[in-house]
Amino acid sequence: MSHKQVVIIGGGFGGLTAAQSLRGANVVLIDRTNHHLFQPLLYQVATSALSPGDIAWPLRTIFRRHPHVRVVMDEVVSIDRAARHVRLRNSRPITFDVLIVAPGSRHSYFGHDAWEESAPGLKTLADAVYLREKMLLAFEEAERRRMATGTGERLTFVIVGGGPTGVELAGSLAEIGRKAMGPDFPNLRLDDLNIMLVEGGARVLPGFSPDLSAKAAAVLERKGVTVKLNSLVSEIRADGLMIGGEFIRSTHIVWAAGNRASPLLTSLGLPQDGSGRIKVQPDLTIPEDPWVFVIGDAAHCADPQGSPLPGIAPVAVQQGRYVARLIREGADTGKRRPFVYTDRGMLATIGRAQAVAQIGLLRLSGLSAWLLWCVVHVFLLIEFRSRVRVMSEWIWYYLTFKPGARIIYMKTRQASEEAERRGRAPQGLTRSTDVISKDNIEKRAT
Amino acid sequence: MSHKQVVIIGGGFGGLTAAQSLRGANVVLIDRTNHHLFQPLLYQVATSALSPGDIAWPLRTIFRRHPHVRVVMDEVVSIDRAARHVRLRNSRPITFDVLIVAPGSRHSYFGHDAWEESAPGLKTLADAVYLREKMLLAFEEAERRRMATGTGERLTFVIVGGGPTGVELAGSLAEIGRKAMGPDFPNLRLDDLNIMLVEGGARVLPGFSPDLSAKAAAVLERKGVTVKLNSLVSEIRADGLMIGGEFIRSTHIVWAAGNRASPLLTSLGLPQDGSGRIKVQPDLTIPEDPWVFVIGDAAHCADPQGSPLPGIAPVAVQQGRYVARLIREGADTGKRRPFVYTDRGMLATIGRAQAVAQIGLLRLSGLSAWLLWCVVHVFLLIEFRSRVRVMSEWIWYYLTFKPGARIIYMKTRQASEEAERRGRAPQGLTRSTDVISKDNIEKRAT
Numbered sequence: 001m002s003h004k005q006v007v008i009i010g011g012g013f014g015g016l017t018a019a020q021s022l023r024g025a026n027v028v029l030i031d032r033t034n035h036h037l038f039q040p041l042l043y044q045v046a047t048s049a050l051s052p053g054d055i056a057w058p059l060r061t062i063f064r065r066h067p068h069v070r071v072v073m074d075e076v077v078s079i080d081r082a083a084r085h086v087r088l089r090n091s092r093p094i095t096f097d098v099l100i101v102a103p104g105s106r107h108s109y110f111g112h113d114a115w116e117e118s119a120p121g122l123k124t125l126a127d128a129v130y131l132r133e134k135m136l137l138a139f140e141e142a143e144r145r146r147m148a149t150g151t152g153e154r155l156t157f158v159i160v161g162g163g164p165t166g167v168e169l170a171g172s173l174a175e176i177g178r179k180a181m182g183p184d185f186p187n188l189r190l191d192d193l194n195i196m197l198v199e200g201g202a203r204v205l206p207g208f209s210p211d212l213s214a215k216a217a218a219v220l221e222r223k224g225v226t227v228k229l230n231s232l233v234s235e236i237r238a239d240g241l242m243i244g245g246e247f248i249r250s251t252h253i254v255w256a257a258g259n260r261a262s263p264l265l266t267s268l269g270l271p272q273d274g275s276g277r278i279k280v281q282p283d284l285t286i287p288e289d290p291w292v293f294v295i296g297d298a299a300h301c302a303d304p305q306g307s308p309l310p311g312i313a314p315v316a317v318q319q320g321r322y323v324a325r326l327i328r329e330g331a332d333t334g335k336r337r338p339f340v341y342t343d344r345g346m347l348a349t350i351g352r353a354q355a356v357a358q359i360g361l362l363r364l365s366g367l368s369a370w371l372l373w374c375v376v377h378v379f380l381l382i383e384f385r386s387r388v389r390v391m392s393e394w395i396w397y398y399l400t401f402k403p404g405a406r407i408i409y410m411k412t413r414q415a416s417e418e419a420e421r422r423g424r425a426p427q428g429l430t431r432s433t434d435v436i437s438k439d440n441i442e443k444r445a446t
Numbered sequence: 447m448s449h450k451q452v453v454i455i456g457g458g459f460g461g462l463t464a465a466q467s468l469r470g471a472n473v474v475l476i477d478r479t480n481h482h483l484f485q486p487l488l489y490q491v492a493t494s495a496l497s498p499g500d501i502a503w504p505l506r507t508i509f510r511r512h513p514h515v516r517v518v519m520d521e522v523v524s525i526d527r528a529a530r531h532v533r534l535r536n537s538r539p540i541t542f543d544v545l546i547v548a549p550g551s552r553h554s555y556f557g558h559d560a561w562e563e564s565a566p567g568l569k570t571l572a573d574a575v576y577l578r579e580k581m582l583l584a585f586e587e588a589e590r591r592r593m594a595t596g597t598g599e600r601l602t603f604v605i606v607g608g609g610p611t612g613v614e615l616a617g618s619l620a621e622i623g624r625k626a627m628g629p630d631f632p633n634l635r636l637d638d639l640n641i642m643l644v645e646g647g648a649r650v651l652p653g654f655s656p657d658l659s660a661k662a663a664a665v666l667e668r669k670g671v672t673v674k675l676n677s678l679v680s681e682i683r684a685d686g687l688m689i690g691g692e693f694i695r696s697t698h699i700v701w702a703a704g705n706r707a708s709p710l711l712t713s714l715g716l717p718q719d720g721s722g723r724i725k726v727q728p729d730l731t732i733p734e735d736p737w738v739f740v741i742g743d744a745a746h747c748a749d750p751q752g753s754p755l756p757g758i759a760p761v762a763v764q765q766g767r768y769v770a771r772l773i774r775e776g777a778d779t780g781k782r783r784p785f786v787y788t789d790r791g792m793l794a795t796i797g798r799a800q801a802v803a804q805i806g807l808l809r810l811s812g813l814s815a816w817l818l819w820c821v822v823h824v825f826l827l828i829e830f831r832s833r834v835r836v837m838s839e840w841i842w843y844y845l846t847f848k849p850g851a852r853i854i855y856m857k858t859r860q861a862s863e864e865a866e867r868r869g870r871a872p873q874g875l876t877r878s879t880d881v882i883s884k885d886n887i888e889k890r891a892t
Contacts, residue, residue: 034586051499060630070632072593073586091590140480140519144537147518184506186516 004097006327007086009076009264011036011059013313014296015102017320019069020062022327027069028094030086034058034073037125040313040377043165045128047172048136052125076103078267081289098291098327101265101278102320105297105311108260108275115236119253122165131254135173138252139185146187154194158241158248160233161256162199163206164348167216169254170197171351174223179352196226196250198243200257203229205348205356207310212356215365219350233257259311261298268292273300273308282338284323290333293326295319301339309341318342347373450543452773453532455522455710457482457505459759460742461548463766465515466508468773473515474540476532480504480519483571486759486823489611491574492700493618494582498571522549524713527735544737544773547711547724548766551743551757554706554721561682565699568611577700581619584698585631592633600640602696604687606679607703608645609652610794613662615700616643617797620669625798642672642696644689646703649675651794651802653756658802661811665796679703705757707744714738719746719754728784730769736779739772741765747785755787764788793819 006022008015011031019029038055045052063069075089079101085093107121122128138155145152157173159166177193197204197220203213204220204227217227228243235242240249261276270286271279277300278286284293284301296319297311309315322339345359347369355369364372452468454461457477465475484501491498509515521535525547531539553567568574584601591598603619605612623639643650643666649659650666650673663673674689681688686695707722716732717725723746724732730739730747742765743757755761768785791805793815801815810818 034582051497053497053499058630064629071630072590074590090587092594136480141536144518144520148538183510184504184517 005095006098006100007094007096008100008102009079009086010102010104010296010298011071012039012102012104012296012316014316014320015100016059016062017317018100018102018295018324020066021321021324023066023068025068025327028072028096029059029063029069030072030074030076030088030094031059032073032075033124034060035125036062039123042122042125042128043168043172045125046122046131046135046169047176048132049172049176052129056125076264079264081268081292099293100320100323101268101292101294101298102296102316103262103264103298105259105261105275107255108258109255110258112236115255118238118251119160119236119241119255121255122169134252135176139177139188142192143185143187146192152192153249154192155188155252156194156196156248156250157252157254158196158198158250159254159256160198160236160241161258162197162201162204162227162229163256166197166199166254166256167204167220168349168351169256170195170220170225171223171349171354174220174225175351178224190224193224194226195224196228196248198228198231198233200232201229207346208348208356208358209363212358212363212365216348216350216356219354219365223351223354259297265294265298268294275300277308283326283333283336284319284339285333293323295323301341303341312346314344315341347376349373451541452544452546453540453542454546454548455525455532456548456550456742456744457517458485458548458550458742458762460762460766461546462505462508463763464546464548464741464770466512467767467770469512469514471514471773474518474542475505475509475515476518476520476522476534476540477505478519478521479570480506481571482508485569488568488571488574489614489618491571492568492577492581492615493622494578495618495622498575502571522710525710527714527738545739546766546769547714547738547740547744548742548762549708549710549744551705551707551721553701554704555701556704558682561701564684564697565606565682565687565701567701568615580698581622585623585634588638589631589633592638598638599695600638601634601698602640602642602694603698603700604642604644604694604696605700605702606644606682606687607701608643608647608650608673608675609702612643612645612700612702613650613666614795614797615702616641616666616671617669617795617800620666620671621797624670636670639670640672641670642674642694644674644677644679646678647675653792654794654802654804655809658804658809658811662794662796662802665800665811669797669800705743711740711744714740721746723754729772729779729782730765730785731779739769741769747787749787758792760790761787793822795819 004026006025006027008019008027008029011029011033015029015031016036019027035056035058041050041055044050045055059071063071072088072091072094074091076086077089078087079099080087080093084097085095086099087093106123109115120127120130122131135157142152142155159170159173174195177195178190203210204217205213208216220227231243233241233243236253239251240247241253259275261272261278263276265272265276265278268278268286273279277298278294279300280286280294284295284299286292286294296316299319300308301319303309318341319339326336345357347355347357349355349370353367353370355365355373357364357369357372450472452471452473454465454473454475457475457479461475461477462482465473481502481504487496487501490496491501505517509517518534518537518540520537522532523535524533525545526533526539530543531541532545533539552569555561566573566576568577581603588598588601605616605619620641623641624636649656650663651659654662666673677689679687679689682699685697686693687699705721707718707724709722711718711722711724714724714732719725723744724740725746726732726740730741730745732738732740742762745765746754747765749755764787765785772782791803791808793801793803795801795816799813799816801811801819803810803815803818
């Protein structure tokens, strides 16, 4: 197949693995960003345990030694199967003989897109930096209010969604708040901090076994997180949210509830499931097109029981490798063995020295699971330097609770620009609530 | 003095040193950001050699073990000398017995503030990240254009101002472009990159001796930077700038030409020099007020020859220490020895393994000066972890030319937000020129 052109849409786990496994072929890897993001650690950037540069690598650097891979930073606006090319926003169409569609997913608000302004999600580095600064500014504001008045309402963070992201966010937020932020904010008492994890279903971490879900919830409660189960969010506003009949005041809501596959997929004109994923064949192709593959969270790939595989990195990586092999072998549809996902287990941290692990019949929780989690994740990280850095960050953080990444700069810039606009001293920070609303103006403007 | 309240405005080198030297006193340190920034390395963030977290430290973390220092993240809007308090944007006024004014400076466009949109400066972390992403997107766009058309105009970066910042920016930009970016962008030829350093005076690094200025210019030229001396900028527009009679097309202009002390100083109602600095007494106080000090770039402090001391970190640090001693001793104005600046020398890098150093009569250039520069700067960095990190970054970078910080995320977010707004795929990057103009809209909006 080396003479044919393989186009890969998306530099996530699936697309990246496919490109790396397609030695010899002529590959074009298209991504709207210039980096591969190690998404499983994104929540650590959001809680300022790691810096953006620790979990992202420029795609061009990764493929510098792979002359067969051409990297294009651009947006794919549509896929034309008849013309066998993809249309890009800023460049000419790129034709393909083989196409791997791995654009990933965004968070979904189940039709309530207006909620995003008050309850941002966590998918990209920009999302993480945005959440980090929002959280840090909330602490600064609470400290100021306390200093001025001696009182002030509790600082309430609400995380919507009890999956791994929600649990990991709630857990490390509780730690940063209670252990790291505590000593730095003399006017804040620990019980000023109120962290709530809201899950619509009957338990957190639904992908795990019920006993591990219960353990995770118990650990969160011990860390001071209020876990609300069977609680559906009916409305989210700038000043709070409705859960069941109850209104909870909070200007710090994080959305970790739902995903929706990239809108790009609709241009394939094929049946999609409720999350917008393409229903793929056993060999991850689309119907009647043996050389167009859909992988990762964009694919609805049924497991032997008929339920779709989860949108997690290991699935995407294995699918990327599988598809690369088919392409290298050039096997006809008839001769292809279907994709089978090898479940090496699932891991989720609940913060410092606490995690749950489910490997086949083995169930781990607590420190052992956390150590396993650390080892697995550190060694999954692509670049050696970063591996060392992340490891040293973690050890340092574990020993000292001093997140090196706890800096605010984007919002301070907005504030000072705004100050300059108003002809005031450029030395300025506006109330975090202002900053948030300004950020919304900015969203509309940009 | 320990019973008196010392208020410090600004957590830069001067304010930070003063706070650290005022053990025992009751200190309030006010800064609009939550971190101390190691500004001498800011250009390395702008050229993606270092990450923001490597050169910034949360003030609260720095003073966690100093209970006598209270950190307030807020903007000082004015100083009321009669009422002996400073007014803050978000909190109640804070009264002072002793005041140290160290708000620093911003870049100044000599009355042409409109130029900032097309020629941003480099003072804050947000500025640096903004420049970094602008530069990286410029390379991506040039690569796309080349891929599409096979041709394309040269990528022209213009840096206005031949001081240390301008020289350091031009030098490391030339390296990133020619050595690091080169191999990653197969469609770009090295001579597509055109870097211009524009200086109004007769030589670069005017603070250094003429021979070192000449050496620096020669090194820059060797690196492929066009050095234009005696060249005054008469206009800057979105598509380029006028230098003398000549119009140079460039959408990538950086302003490193002038500084202006913080506008806050005007609220002191005292004589200021052309750069807005307060003309201070020999003991760094303001006239008729022995317990209000102005230090750092905000102070016009005459050296024995009568010319003002440069706005560099060593001056600010020594002034911070001097002022702290006066406060601890509580000496009356009459009994105070005037501030004397001990010049330990000046250093400027011109990129990898190239620097100039002037220490007393000693003149160094090339590798020896660069090694000296590395040692001095790494050991000036406050936190041990960061010191190790910065050192390892540098060694890694020196060996591999792989800037770990070369990631774009803020602008990609703007683009995808904009895409969502237009109801398009959230997977999107708009032309960097669009992004820039959007960024300008954003400036107006925020």
